[in-house]
Each structure stands twice: as structure tokens, then as C-alpha cells.
Amino acid sequence: MKQQLRRSLETKPFEITAPLGQHEGNLRPALFPCHTTHSQFFPKRRSLPSSYLLPGVVVGLKDNHWYHGSFLSIGTLLQPSGLRGSGCSFVQSSDYLERSTAQTDRKTRLSQYLQSQGVLDDAWHHAYLVTAPRFLGYSFNPVSFWYIYTADCELKMMILEINNTFGEGGIHLLKPDMDEQGGFEDGKPTILFTDDWQKDLHISPFSSHEDSYSLMVVDPFRSEAFSQVDNIIILKSLQGHTKLVTRVFSEFTLNEPSAATALDGLNFIMRWWSVGIVTFLRILKEACELFIKRKLKDFLRLEVAPDGVPRDATATEQLLETFFRRYLQHVVHHARKPVKVIYRPPPSVGQAQEFEYWDAAKGNATDILEITVLNPVFYSRFIRYTHTSEALDREGIFTDERKKTVRISNPQFFSGLPLGHWHEETENSRAMSFTNRLGWEVLRRLRCPPADSAARIDQCEDIRAKPLAPLDEHVQQRCGDSKSYRQCLIKSFLAQRFTGGFTELVELLELAFRVCLVAGGFATTNSTSLLTKTVAASSIHAWSLVKSLF
Numbered sequence: 001m002k003q004q005l006r007r008s009l010e011t012k013p014f015e016i017t018a019p020l021g022q023h024e025g026n027l028r029p030a031l032f033p034c035h036t037t038h039s040q041f042f043p044k045r046r047s048l049p050s051s052y053l054l055p056g057v058v059v060g061l062k063d064n065h066w067y068h069g070s071f072l073s074i075g076t077l078l079q080p081s082g083l084r085g086s087g088c089s090f091v092q093s094s095d096y097l098e099r100s101t102a103q104t105d106r107k108t109r110l111s112q113y114l115q116s117q118g119v120l121d122d123a124w125h126h127a128y129l130v131t132a133p134r135f136l137g138y139s140f141n142p143v144s145f146w147y148i149y150t151a152d153c154e155l156k157m158m159i160l161e162i163n164n165t166f167g168e169g170g171i172h173l174l175k176p177d178m179d180e181q182g183g184f185e186d187g188k189p190t191i192l193f194t195d196d197w198q199k200d201l202h203i204s205p206f207s208s209h210e211d212s213y214s215l216m217v218v219d220p221f222r223s224e225a226f227s228q229v230d231n232i233i234i235l236k237s238l239q240g241h242t243k244l245v246t247r248v249f250s251e252f253t254l255n256e257p258s259a260a261t262a263l264d265g266l267n268f269i270m271r272w273w274s275v276g277i278v279t280f281l282r283i284l285k286e287a288c289e290l291f292i293k294r295k296l297k298d299f300l301r302l303e304v305a306p307d308g309v310p311r312d313a314t315a316t317e318q319l320l321e322t323f324f325r326r327y328l329q330h331v332v333h334h335a336r337k338p339v340k341v342i343y344r345p346p347p348s349v350g351q352a353q354e355f356e357y358w359d360a361a362k363g364n365a366t367d368i369l370e371i372t373v374l375n376p377v378f379y380s381r382f383i384r385y386t387h388t389s390e391a392l393d394r395e396g397i398f399t400d401e402r403k404k405t406v407r408i409s410n411p412q413f414f415s416g417l418p419l420g421h422w423h424e425e426t427e428n429s430r431a432m433s434f435t436n437r438l439g440w441e442v443l444r445r446l447r448c449p450p451a452d453s454a455a456r457i458d459q460c461e462d463i464r465a466k467p468l469a470p471l472d473e474h475v476q477q478r479c480g481d482s483k484s485y486r487q488c489l490i491k492s493f494l495a496q497r498f499t500g501g502f503t504e505l506v507e508l509l510e511l512a513f514r515v516c517l518v519a520g521g522f523a524t525t526n527s528t529s530l531l532t533k534t535v536a537a538s539s540i541h542a543w544s545l546v547k548s549l550f
Contacts, residue, residue, distance in 0.1 A: 029074065030056040032130065032229045032250040042243045050282065052248070054229060055133050056220070057091050059106045059146070060126035091133050096144065096161060097171060099309055099348050110146070113159070117173050125151040128220065130229055131161075143248075145231060147220060155219045158193060162201055167311030168304040170201035174215060193217035199235075200305040209402075210238040303403055306374050312348040313376035316488055316503060320379035321349050323485055327474045328371070329355050337367070337416045344372040367416065370409040378405035381450040383489055384496070388419040388470045421470055432476075439486050439550040440476060444468055446493035451501060490550055517543060 031053060038048040057074055074091045097109045104112075106129065111121055131144035146159035155176070163169045174195040199211045218230040228250055235244040304310050313321065325343065332341050332355035344352040373379075378395060385391035392414070393399075396406035447466065468476070475485045491503050499505035517539045 029058060030227060032056060032227075034229060034248050034250045037245075037247050039245045039247075040243065041245070042237070042241050048282070052132060053135075054130050054248075054250070055091055056227070056229075057106070057129040057131065058126070059110055059129050060124075091129075091131060095134070095139065095141070096129070096131070097159075099169075099312065099346075110148075110159075113171065114148075114173070119157070119173070123150075124148050124156055130220070143233070145217070145229075147217075153221065155193065158195075158215075158217060160215065161309075162203070163309075164201060164203045166202070168201060169309030170305065171307075171309060172197050193219075201308060202304075208237070211243065212236050212238075303375055303377070303405060305402065306404065306407060310346050310348070310375040313346060313379075316492065317376040317379045318349060319484065319488055320383060321345055321376075323471065323475055323479065324379055324382065325350075325353065326479065327471050330474055330478065331417050331419065332357050334418050335416050336418070339367045339369060339413055339416050342368065342370045344370070346373055346376050349373075349376060367413040368410065369413040370407075372407040372409075373405070374407055375405045380492065381405060383469070383471065383492065384448060384450040386447065386464070386466050386469050389414070392419075419470065421467060421473060435549045436483075439483075439490075440468060440472070442550055443472065443486055443489050443493070446490060446497070448493060448496050451496065487550060514540060514543065 032055070034052045034054050036050045036052055038050075040046045040048075055074075093104065093106045093109060096106065097113045110127060114124065115121070126149055128147045128149070129144060130147070132139070132141040141161075141163055143163070144161040146161070147155055148157045148159065150156050157176070158174045160172045160174060161169055162172070174193070174197065176193045176195065194214065194216050196212060196214045199209060199213060202209070212235075214234040214236060216232040216234075218228065220227045220229055230249040231247070233246045234242060235246075237243055325345075328341065328343055332339065335357040338356075338358045340354060340356040342352065342354050381395060382391045385394070392406070392408060392411070396404050396408045397411055444466065447469070472489075475482045479485065491506055495501050495503045495506045499509070521539060
């Protein structure tokens with residue numbers, strides 16, 4: 001297979017079809033066909049080999065923002081149309097480091113992250129990113145390696161981006177342990193990099209949150225003759241036992257051919273299109289085997305760490321965020337005293353916004369309250385609380401640091417905000433129809449508390465009255481699109497009660513019910529009863545009418 005791959009992808013210099021600047025030595029875009037081995041030593045011995053294609057991408061050299069070739073494209077979604085690659089594998093800048101809607105290039109993202117970690121721009125010169133690309137639009141990227149070099153091409157530091165199957169990520173800035181360098185090859189250390197860090201991302205349900213990682217890295221450009229990837233990640237228990245060793249290594253480097261035929265492209269796609277999907281399915285298969293056959297202990301999943309990368313918001317969470325933002329603005333504008341609230345949603349949702357209430361008699365606001373949403377799941381959990389103050393307490397104040405979905409600074413300033421129930425009528429509430437009132441009543445009765453991410457010590461029954469939540473009242477009385485909010489919440493509450501929180505299963509069950517209604521309508525076509533035919537033919541429309549009432 002390797003020889004066939006060599007023939008289909010001849011090792012020739014890259015044809016620069018977009019401005020890439022002058023690369024130093026071997027520092028140029030490349031393709032690394034890699035082998036990955038997962039060797040588990042504790043508590044059960046097992047091994048899982050796999051293959052992966054990892055492109056190498058230059059970062060920080062002049063004019064290297066965009067590149068496109070026969071098989072590989074590099075850039076952003078907003079790059080000039082003339083430079084958009086036709087390659088079937090694509091490295092998209094917005095997939096790395098801080099997730100945001102801003103289409104910034106890789107160097108800008110890297111510089112911003114390093115500055116946030118106290119590393120100035122003059123401490124590094126360029127970087128090389130080895131990562132899993134989007135292949136035909138699909139992306140499964142467990143880990144990305146950023147090799148960061150000085151102007152003298154010395155490997156100064158590294159960044160590891162680790163992603164789990166939930167779409168969450170952890171970013172780790174690592175610096176070499178110079179006391180633990182390995183042997184030498186051609187006068188250069190073969191292992192330039194060893195470092196450790198504490199586990200802060202839920203990757204496997206069979207791994208404790210108290211475990212830690214170690215990294216051993218070979219500089220890809222230690223040899224002037226060829227480039228090579230060879231990295232080892234070791235998972236250790238709290239007691240120091242080695243539990244898992246993962247090695248990613250390449251046997252050779254493929255430089256993209258200067259001219260590729262249609263057959264070359266077909267061979268490339270047939271060889272690599274399924275790697276990400278198959279790897280993901282194999283992970284699911286192995287997880288089921290470990291849980292069912294080997295009966296390994298599973299650990300509860302914690303939310304992503306506050307300094308980690310949250311997953312992208314779902315369509316439901318994006319909708320809920322718009323209502324929460326309007327509700328927060330309304331609360332601030334009706335504050336009892338001057339206050340400024342700085343609201344920061346997750347980067348994948350939107351931009352930060354400031355709300356301020358001031359009184360000419362009392363002066364400008366001196367109380368500043370910051371609300372930073374750490375995880376989009378905050379919006380899905382917030383709507384399950386009947387009281388706003390309780391939601392903020394449980395999600396961001398009186399809870400474990402790893403369970404927080406929102407960070408709140410100066411929570412004492414909440415006392416000046418009307419977070420309780422309003423109990424006032426508006427034009428919308430006075431003109432509310434019977435069906436609308438019925439829909440809100442169904443929502444109120446379906447509301448249930450959020451599922452805990454870890455077992456709670458207190459399992460007391462809540463005996464308080466359960467009226468509509470303040471957010472419900474705000475939407476009901478002041479929002480013209482209250483129906484979409486109500487339908488979203490009803491679906492979410494049904495999912496929480498009956499389908500384990502998966503709204504997709506609710507939609508699937510509703511689709512199955514519609515199919516049954518249609519099938520029932522066809523089954524009664526031979527009936528002699530006119531009433532039976534009429535009811536069967538109208539059942540699907542009747543169901544749509546019932547849904548529209550809520």
C-alpha cells in the first residue's frame with residue numbers, strides 16, 4: 001500500500017499556486033501519512049492501531065495565509081475566491097485555538113493566544129501546525145500539534161490542542177524540560193521536548209479526571225534531509241502508573257505533486273476519505289466493548305474547564321441566547337440603582353455587549369457586573385430553573401469550579417437587579433388567546449430541573465410553587481416571537497423527561513408518528529365508511545393543527 005501511495009503521490013517540490021513566501025529549509029506544507037497506536041496497559045491490556053493523514057501547515061512566515069494545491073487547501077472561509085483551493089482536504093483557520101466567528105488567519109490566532117499566556121511576539125518567529133484536515137467537509141481531529149520556533153529555527157515551545165467527540169477542546173502551552181532530553185542524532189537531540197500537564201478535558205469515560213499526561217516530541221525538522229512526525233502522549237494515573245501510550249509517527253513525507261491527474265485525485269480520495277469517519281466509529285465500537293464486555297468503571301463527564309474550548313452552540317442554544325440577551329437588557333434597564341453589566345457569550349454564539357442603567361440624580365454606574373458564559377449548555381440549563389437567582393447561583397456561584405457553565409464577577413451587585421417575577425400585564429398578555437395560555441400552561445407543567453453532571457449529595461424534593469420563570473414572563477409579555485421560544489422549551493422539556501435530553505430523538509419520534517398517520521390513511525382507502533376515510537385522511541393535518549396550538 002505504501003509503495004502504491006508513493007507512486008500516486010510523487011515526491012516533488014510543491015507548486016506554489018498562492019503566495020507562500022520563501023520557506024526556510026524543509027519548512028513548507030507537506031502531507032504526513034501517519035500510523036497511530038493506542039497501547040493500553042491498565043486496567044486491561046489492549047492495543048488499537050489506526051492510520052491518519054496529517055498535513056503540515058506553515059504559520060507566521062510572510063504571505064503564507066493561503067495555499068491551494070491538487071489535494072490540500074489552506075486558508076479561511078473569507079479568503080479571495082481566486083485563492084480558494086479545490087483540494088479535497090482543507091485546513092480552516094477558524095477550527096483552531098479560540099473558536100470564534102471571526103475569520104482571522106492562523107498567525108493572528110496564534111499570536112493572540114500566546115499573548116494571553118504571557119508570551120510576547122518577539123519570543124517566537126514562526127510555527128508549524130500538524131493537524132487532521134477537513135476531508136470533503138468532514139472533520140474529526142483528536143489532536144493538533146503546534147511546533148513554535150525562534151528565528152534560528154530552534155523549537156522553543158509547543159501547543160497541543162486536544163478535542164473530544166463532544167466538540168470540546170483543551171489548549172495546552174508546553175515548554176521543554178531541558179533536563180530530560182533524549183539521545184542525539186547528527187549532533188541534535190532526538191527528543192527535544194518532554195512536558196506534563198493535568199487532565200482537564202473529558203476524553204474517555206473510562207479515564208479518571210485525576211489522571212495526567214506526559215508528552216515526548218521529536219522535532220520534525222531536526223534532519224535537513226527529510227521531515228518526520230514522531231510524538232508520544234502518555235496517560236498516567238494519580239499514583240503514577242502508565243495507563244495508556246499513544247504514538248503518532250510518520251514513515252515518510254509526501255510533497256504534493258506539481259501536476260495531479262484525475263486518476264491521482266481518485267486514488268487519493270479512495271485512500272483517505274474514510275479515515276476520520278472509520279476512526280470515529282472504531283472509537284465508539286471499542287468504548288462499547290470496554291463497557292459491556294470488559295466492564296470497566298466509567299466516570300461521570302464534567303464540563304469543559306473554564307480556560308478550555310467549549311463546543312459550538314446548537315441551533316436551540318443559539319435561539320435561546322437571543323432571548324436571554326434581550327431579557328438581560330430588560331432587567332438592567334429596570335435596575336433599582338445605576339449598574340453596568342458586561343455580557344460575554346461563548347465565541348461561537350456572538351459578540352460581547354454592555355448594558356448600562358444610570359440615573360441623572362444618582363450619577364453614572366459605579367457597580368460593574370460581568371457575566372461570562374463558559375459553555376453554550378448554560379442556555380439549555382438556564383431555562384429549566386423557575387427562578388433566575390437560583391439558576392445563576394447553581395450554574396456560576398455556589399458550585400464546583402469544573403461544573404460552572406457561567407462565570408460571574410461581583411455577584412453582590414445582583415441585589416440591584418429585578419430578577420424576580422414581574423406580575424404585571426402588558427398589551428401582549430392582555431390580548432393573549434386561549435390557545436396561547438394553554439401553551440404556556442403546558443410549558444409550566446413540563447418544566448423539570450436540569451440533569452446534574454455529577455451526583456448530588458442532597459436529593460431533597462422541591463416543594464415550592466412552580467410558576468412561569470421570569471424569562472418566560474418577559475418573552476410572553478414583550479417578545480413578538482414568543483411562540484418559537486415556547487415551542488423550543490416544550491421540545492427541550494420533553495427531551496429531558498423522555499429521551500435523555502436528546503431533542504433529536506423527540507423529532508425522530510414525531511416523524512415516526514407522522515409516518516404512522518400517513519400509513520394509516522393509506523390503509524383505510526378500501527374502507528366503506530366515509531367517516532373512517534375522512535378521519536384517516538385528515539389525521540396528519542389534525543396533528544399539525546394540534547402542534548401549532550403550542
